[in-house]
Amino acid sequence: MQEFLEFTLGGLAVGMIYAAIALSLVLIWRGTRILNYSQGGMAMFTTYVALIVINHTGNYWEGFAVALASGLVLGAVLERAVIRPIENKPPLNAVIVTIGILVFLEGLAGIIYGGQFRSFPPAFSIVGLTIGSTALGISRDDLFTAAAVLAASLLLALLFRYTSVGLRLRATAFNANVARLLGVRIGRVLTLGWALAGLIGALAGVLVTPSTFLYPNSMDSIFVLGFTAAVIGGLESPLGAVVGGLILGVVLSYAGGYLGSDLVPIFGLGALMLVLMIRPSGLFSTTAVRRV
Amino acid sequence: MTLARHLGAALLVAVVLLVLTLRVGPFRDYQIAEVAAYVTAVAGLTYLIGLSGQISIGHGAFMAVGAYAAALLLLHLHWPLELVFAASAVAGAAAGGILGVAAARLRGPYLAGATLMLAVALPSIADKYAGVFGGDQGLSVTITTPAWLGVTFPPTRWLAWVTCAAALITLVLLANLGRGRTGRDWRALRDNEIAAELSGLNVARLRILAFVVSSACAGLGGALLAVVTNIVSPGAFTLALSISVLTAAILGGLGSLAGAVWGSLVLVFVPTYVTDVATSHGLSSGASSNVPIAAYGVVLIAVMLLFPSGIQGGLRRLLGPVAPAASGPLNALRRRGPASEKQEEGTT
Numbered sequence: 001m002q003e004f005l006e007f008t009l010g011g012l013a014v015g016m017i018y019a020a021i022a023l024s025l026v027l028i029w030r031g032t033r034i035l036n037y038s039q040g041g042m043a044m045f046t047t048y049v050a051l052i053v054i055n056h057t058g059n060y061w062e063g064f065a066v067a068l069a070s071g072l073v074l075g076a077v078l079e080r081a082v083i084r085p086i087e088n089k090p091p092l093n094a095v096i097v098t099i100g101i102l103v104f105l106e107g108l109a110g111i112i113y114g115g116q117f118r119s120f121p122p123a124f125s126i127v128g129l130t131i132g133s134t135a136l137g138i139s140r141d142d143l144f145t146a147a148a149v150l151a152a153s154l155l156l157a158l159l160f161r162y163t164s165v166g167l168r169l170r171a172t173a174f175n176a177n178v179a180r181l182l183g184v185r186i187g188r189v190l191t192l193g194w195a196l197a198g199l200i201g202a203l204a205g206v207l208v209t210p211s212t213f214l215y216p217n218s219m220d221s222i223f224v225l226g227f228t229a230a231v232i233g234g235l236e237s238p239l240g241a242v243v244g245g246l247i248l249g250v251v252l253s254y255a256g257g258y259l260g261s262d263l264v265p266i267f268g269l270g271a272l273m274l275v276l277m278i279r280p281s282g283l284f285s286t287t288a289v290r291r292v
Numbered sequence: 293m294t295l296a297r298h299l300g301a302a303l304l305v306a307v308v309l310l311v312l313t314l315r316v317g318p319f320r321d322y323q324i325a326e327v328a329a330y331v332t333a334v335a336g337l338t339y340l341i342g343l344s345g346q347i348s349i350g351h352g353a354f355m356a357v358g359a360y361a362a363a364l365l366l367l368h369l370h371w372p373l374e375l376v377f378a379a380s381a382v383a384g385a386a387a388g389g390i391l392g393v394a395a396a397r398l399r400g401p402y403l404a405g406a407t408l409m410l411a412v413a414l415p416s417i418a419d420k421y422a423g424v425f426g427g428d429q430g431l432s433v434t435i436t437t438p439a440w441l442g443v444t445f446p447p448t449r450w451l452a453w454v455t456c457a458a459a460l461i462t463l464v465l466l467a468n469l470g471r472g473r474t475g476r477d478w479r480a481l482r483d484n485e486i487a488a489e490l491s492g493l494n495v496a497r498l499r500i501l502a503f504v505v506s507s508a509c510a511g512l513g514g515a516l517l518a519v520v521t522n523i524v525s526p527g528a529f530t531l532a533l534s535i536s537v538l539t540a541a542i543l544g545g546l547g548s549l550a551g552a553v554w555g556s557l558v559l560v561f562v563p564t565y566v567t568d569v570a571t572s573h574g575l576s577s578g579a580s581s582n583v584p585i586a587a588y589g590v591v592l593i594a595v596m597l598l599f600p601s602g603i604q605g606g607l608r609r610l611l612g613p614v615a616p617a618a619s620g621p622l623n624a625l626r627r628r629g630p631a632s633e634k635q636e637e638g639t640t
Contacts, residue, residue: 035401037349037408085597091400092347096542097596099349103535104589110582216582220531224412231405262420265413272409273394276402 006137007257008250013142015249016149020204021226022233022241023153024197029235030173031193032087034094038078038101040223042198043205045105046071047214048113050206051120060123067202075198079191087190109216122210145207152203153242156196160238169193221265225252228272233284240284298467302460313452321448322520323560328455329516330556332462334540335549336509339466342547343475344502345482346395347404350411351510352534358384358511359518359529360418363431373435377458377515384511385504392503396496411534415526430525433518455516462509463549469505470549478502510537532585539588543595545602554603562587 021039028036050067054060078101086093124140160166171179172189180186204226205219212218229248233240248271255267275283313321337351361383365371371379391410395403418425425431437450469475480488481498489495518524540559544551563584570580599606 029401035404037404082593082597089596089600092341093596093600095347095349095401095404096538097593099535099538100589100592100596102589103539103592104586107582107584107586107589111579111586114579115582221412224409227405228409231402235401260420262416265409265416266420269406269409269413272406276398276406277394 002134003257006135007253008137010137010142010257011250011253012246013138013145013249014253015229015246016146017204017208017222017245018226018229018248019242019245020149020152020200020207021223022230022245023156023238024200024204025227025230026233026235026238026241027156027193027197027200029230031169031190032083032094033091034083034087034098035227035235036194036197037095037098037223037227038105039197039201039226040219041102041105042071042074042078043201043223044214044216044219045109046074046198046202047120047205047209047218048109050202051118051214054121060121064123064206067206068199071198071200071202071205072195073198075201076191076195078198079194083194084187084190106216113216115216117213117215120206120209120214123207126210141210148203148207149242152200153238156200156238165192225268228268231272232275234279237284244283294471295468298464298471302464306456306460309452309456313449313456318446318448321446321452325448325451325455325520326517327553327556327560328452328459329513329520330537330540330559331459331513331553332455332516333510333513333537334544334556334559335459335463335466335552336506336513337537338541338544338546338548338552338555339470339478339509340502340506341541342545343470343478343482344499345478345485346499346502347400348407348503348506349404349538350407350409350414350531350534351507351537352529352531353407353411353414354384354387354507354510355514355517355533355537356414356418356524356526356529357387357507358514359433359524360425360431361511362515362518363433363524364424366433366435367431373454373519377512380515381508381512384514385508387511388503388505388507389500391507392500395503396499408531411531415529418526426525428526430523430528432523434522435519451520455520458512458516462512463552466505466509467549474498474501536588539592543591543602545604545606548602548604550607551602551604558603 021043024039025036028034028039046067049070050063052063053066054063057063082097082101083094086097122141123144126139126141128139129136129143158166160170168179168184168189169192171182171184172186172193176186179189204222208222209218212222225248226245229245230241231244232248233242233244248268251271252264252267256264259267309324313324316324333351333355337348341347358380362376362380365376365379391407395406398406418430419427422428435451435454437445437447441450470478477488477493477498480491480493481495485495488498514529517528521528536559540555541552542555543558544553544555566584566587567580570583595602601608
């Protein structure tokens with residue numbers, strides 16, 4: 001029972017990270033029908049920026065803020081510079097361009113910062129919390145992670161629901177041509193979508209890196225699992241992304257805890273294939289997979 | 293007729309390669325062997341993406357399957373080399389078949405995601421069952437030069453011969469497949485899946501077949517790479533390998549076998565060159581080993597933005613009088629087709 005509690009709470013904490021990555025993927029997918037394979041690379045890069053600021057100023061929160069801001073800028077710049085020209089091309093072109101961005105960012109990080117592993121400070125203590133004598137398997141920092149991702153998701157939900165910018169974002173996701181006819185500046189909306197995704201990805205990077213070390217490939221496996229979470233959730237629905245992230249986090253935590261941590265990637269693959277076999281377009285998807 | 297032409301071309305290339313390997317030193321022989329190994333894998337991938345319109349980001353996983361199969365067979369059963377290569381192709385095909393069956397219902401990003409996850413997940417099996425697969429250390433793969441060549445015959449030249457022979461056979465088989473009925477069906481599938489289905493093609497079977505053929509090539513390519521590098525380890529079959537194979541296929545020109553050769557040449561020769569240039573411009577060795585990676589990224593983006601048909605497409609535009617007529621009407625049709633189904637632009 002003790003173990004079960006630890007694995008569940010620990011899984012939920014990790015799941016929050018997957019949820020954040022999944023959320024950033026969904027943001028871009030809804031707007032542009034592009035799957036951003038460079039999301040992990042972008043998060044890795046902004047985390048390096050945060051580390052430099054933290055080392056320079058000694059203040060964690062300045063680094064945190066700079067990471068989020070640089071994620072915002074990076075997302076917008078990438079959309080304008082390399083995504084815009086391929087927006088109406090076949091989907092494969094976009095897949096390859098975003099993989100190109102990923103490889104480029106990882107190479108660039110290696111050139112600028114070197115390949116060695118660096119430790120990244122957590123926001124709060126990483127000592128496990130206990131209630132009485134029962135260990136919970138999570139720390140203050142995990143609580144902060146969960147709170148930060150939940151707050152970001154909530155803010156996004158409010159933005160989408162109650163602001164005119166959010167209405168434009170939803171209209172563009174629903175039907176770009178109709179939105180354009182109604183006077184929405186599609187180009188700006190898409191840039192905003194990428195910027196927001198960059199911000200959420202940067203948040204995930206800063207939150208997860210204390211437990212993984214920072215190196216040019218540090219976000220690869222996190223990204224793959226976040227992607228899996230997004231696919232499980234159905235790529236369309238932000239809520240699905242969060243739920244998918246949490247499900248995946250808990251499942252992998254049980255698999256790693258009870259069956260051995262070596263097989264976690266295999267179970268990730270198994271979970272992904274299982275969901276896709278049952279529902280080829282994810283659990284929360286509402287639109288048809290194939291458009292005739 | 294086509295078969296004869298392909299065989300003739302292969303024979304010509306074989307003679308050229310034979311002369312080349314006899315004239316160059318061991319290091320160049322080694323690089324030629326490396327190119328041949330990559331060509332085999334890239335040729336399969338370029339067919340999968342360029343002809344059947346499905347994407348695999350995790351082709352390194354199939355290469356790993358073939359490489360481990362070859363290593364185990366050589367290590368424990370001491371099979372002759374040609375049987376080992378055939379078996380590794382079969383092992384790759386089996387893995388691809390399993391994924392293909394699972395993936396036949398998947399489209400676009402979902403398929404890409406499944407293959408991506410496969411590439412990340414598979415190496416962890418080697419760590420888990422370290423007793424069989426040698427864990428992080430991997431397994432060593434050694435082949436011996438046959439006795440009839442004499443003891444002074446350079447082993448790298450034998451490697452180059454073996455790998456080039458395997459690559460050429462693969463290319464001839466693929467060229468015939470692509471020219472024949474199956475290739476035509478794949479193109480129809482790629483250009484408009486619904487139209488293909490209405491014309492009576494078995495879409496699911498064709499998609500799975502494309503995966504089987506392509507991963508058989510990847511399995512063989514992996515086995516060749518294992519023989520060339522003398523070792524099979526999880527560290528050799530990372531996501532980075534999958535991405536470099538994909539880069540080669542795209543850079544060369546999707547769907548084109550000649551493009552697979554160009555792409556593989558770039559893959560082997562350019563990184564060492566770029567690293568040397570970076571080092572000579574004062575970058576530390578750690579930093580300059582990352583320059584080719586960043587360059588890959590730039591190349592992927594630039595190719596897609598500027599010349600999506602790759603090197604072979606560019607050459608064809610420069611040298612050839614007109615584009616092949618077969619792709620014309622289909623291209624026009626595809627432009628009007630539904631946006632969500634298209635995988636890539638016709639580049640054959």
